Amino acid sequence: MSQSHEPAPATTAxxxxxxxxxxxxxxxxxxxxxxxxxxxxxFITQTTTFTVQLGAAFAFxxxxxxxxxxxxxxxxxxVIGVSGRRAQELGNLVAPGLGWVMAAFxxxxxxxxxxxxxxGAGLGTDAMLGLDPRIGGAISAVIAIGIFLSRRAGVAVxxxxxxxxxxxxxxxxxxxxxxxxxxxxxxxxxxxxxxxxFLAITTLVGGTIGGYIVYAGAHRLLDSGVTGREHVRDITxxxxxxxxxxxxxxxxxxxxxxxxxxGGADLGxxxxxxxxxQAAAGEVGLRVFGxxxxxxxxxxVIGASYTTIxxxxxxxxxSDRTRTLLVVGxxxxxxxxxxxxxxxxxxxxxxxxxxxxxxLPIGIAVILWVATRRSDLLHGYRYPRWLLxxxxxAWLLTLYLAINSIxxxxxxxx
Numbered sequence: 001m002s003q004s005h006e007p008a009p010a011t012t013a014x015x016x017x018x019x020x021x022x023x024x025x026x027x028x029x030x031x032x033x034x035x036x037x038x039x040x041x042x043f044i045t046q047t048t049t050f051t052v053q054l055g056a057a058f059a060f061x062x063x064x065x066x067x068x069x070x071x072x073x074x075x076x077x078x079v080i081g082v083s084g085r086r087a088q089e090l091g092n093l094v095a096p097g098l099g100w101v102m103a104a105f106x107x108x109x110x111x112x113x114x115x116x117x118x119x120g121a122g123l124g125t126d127a128m129l130g131l132d133p134r135i136g137g138a139i140s141a142v143i144a145i146g147i148f149l150s151r152r153a154g155v156a157v158x159x160x161x162x163x164x165x166x167x168x169x170x171x172x173x174x175x176x177x178x179x180x181x182x183x184x185x186x187x188x189x190x191x192x193x194x195x196x197x198f199l200a201i202t203t204l205v206g207g208t209i210g211g212y213i214v215y216a217g218a219h220r221l222l223d224s225g226v227t228g229r230e231h232v233r234d235i236t237x238x239x240x241x242x243x244x245x246x247x248x249x250x251x252x253x254x255x256x257x258x259x260x261x262x263g264g265a266d267l268g269x270x271x272x273x274x275x276x277x278q279a280a281a282g283e284v285g286l287r288v289f290g291x292x293x294x295x296x297x298x299x300x301v302i303g304a305s306y307t308t309i310x311x312x313x314x315x316x317x318x319s320d321r322t323r324t325l326l327v328v329g330x331x332x333x334x335x336x337x338x339x340x341x342x343x344x345x346x347x348x349x350x351x352x353x354x355x356x357x358x359x360l361p362i363g364i365a366v367i368l369w370v371a372t373r374r375s376d377l378l379h380g381y382r383y384p385r386w387l388l389x390x391x392x393x394a395w396l397l398t399l400y401l402a403i404n405s406i407x408x409x410x411x412x413x414x
Contacts, residue, residue: 026224027238029158032165034217035245037303038208041120048273051257056185060193065204066247075391077239079367080218084227103311105359110308112352114334120297128290141335164295172252179259179280211356212307219310350408357405361398
């Protein structure tokens with residue numbers, strides 16, 4: 001995929017202005033790519049399930065997970081951005097072959113979960129237009145392929161994820177207002193929770209930055225040329241804002257579901273999110289849910305495909321055309337699998353979840369090791385000690401997530 005901004009012409013003031021505008025546009029695209037990659041079908045399901053289970057107390061889990069996500073993303077974006085190297089390249093420099101292990105884990109997880117993303121897009125078109133999910137999923141995949149095949153694919157991806165990200169937030173906020181949630185009760189639970197669920201916190205962290213998601217924005221920024229010590233401020237702002245965008249979507253979705261639940265509506269056991277949107281705004285609510293689910297799914301298809309291929313190609317040795325063809329092939333293979341299977345089989349999802357769970361602590365350890373011990377890879381940049389402390393503390397949580405991710409695999413063979 002080509003860079004998202006054109007090289008600035010050799011002039012003085014206009015050149016600086018154009019370069020600044022290009023950097024802002026690139027940064028915005030990277031932030032939303034990371035955010036919309038996190039906001040997928042699973043994101044919507046997780047948020048709905050925990051809101052039904054915990055009620056207003058879920059607000060505390062959301063707040064804590066956002067803080068942890070920021071601590072990890074700050075480190076990932078800064079190390080990748082300052083070093084000018086992708087995560088798997090850093091892995092190979094830390095320990096020969098480690099980067100390719102990371103790439104293998106991410107490729108397996110990305111293939112399986114992208115089947116789920118295409119399936120989610122199909123379900124979205126069903127709720128939105130009454131279209132058969134298989135047809136809707138296939139059409140959505142063709143749209144995603146068309147975006148990557150466009151003449152300026154980088155610009156197209158940046159703009160699409162920003163527009164769809166803002167659309168999801170706006171529509172979900174409308175449902176939140178309509179459902180009339182107890183906002184005061186939710187705010188009290190942020191600081192004085194009625195119930196603390198460690199399971200909810202770890203699930204949200206894993207769902208927001210697990211697998212390919214934690215690298216999506218940083219790799220996009222890298223491919224756009226926004227790297228080096230001189231861009232530390234931009235990199236920091238982008239990493240924090242990307243998580244904040246995800247958090248805003250999480251909060252408005254939580255409030256939308258909370259309003260319906262607090263009103264006494266029974267959401268049943270299946271399609272709870274769709275039922276909640278419909279309970280809040282009737283037939284319009286159901287159509288809005290379809291748009292939100294479709295937007296969440298297709299942006300996740302874009303994010304998963306782009307980031308997965310970035311792990312198995314080189315920034316310098318792989319041509320834009322080759323990368324584009326690989327992304328297109330990735331989408332086509334996962335779409336074909338969806339059409340044949342209808343959804344990713346449960347067993348494959350369990351294995352993919354385990355690979356993603358193992359990748360997170362390995363990848364974060366590589367990032368933090370570079371920041372701690374390999375200043376040569378950071379071109380002399382003096383890494384903030386406070387950032388290392390919060391990074392290693394958050395890394396301990398990723399170990400817990402890894403242990404939980406392999407338990408289902410052990411259970412399959414026990």
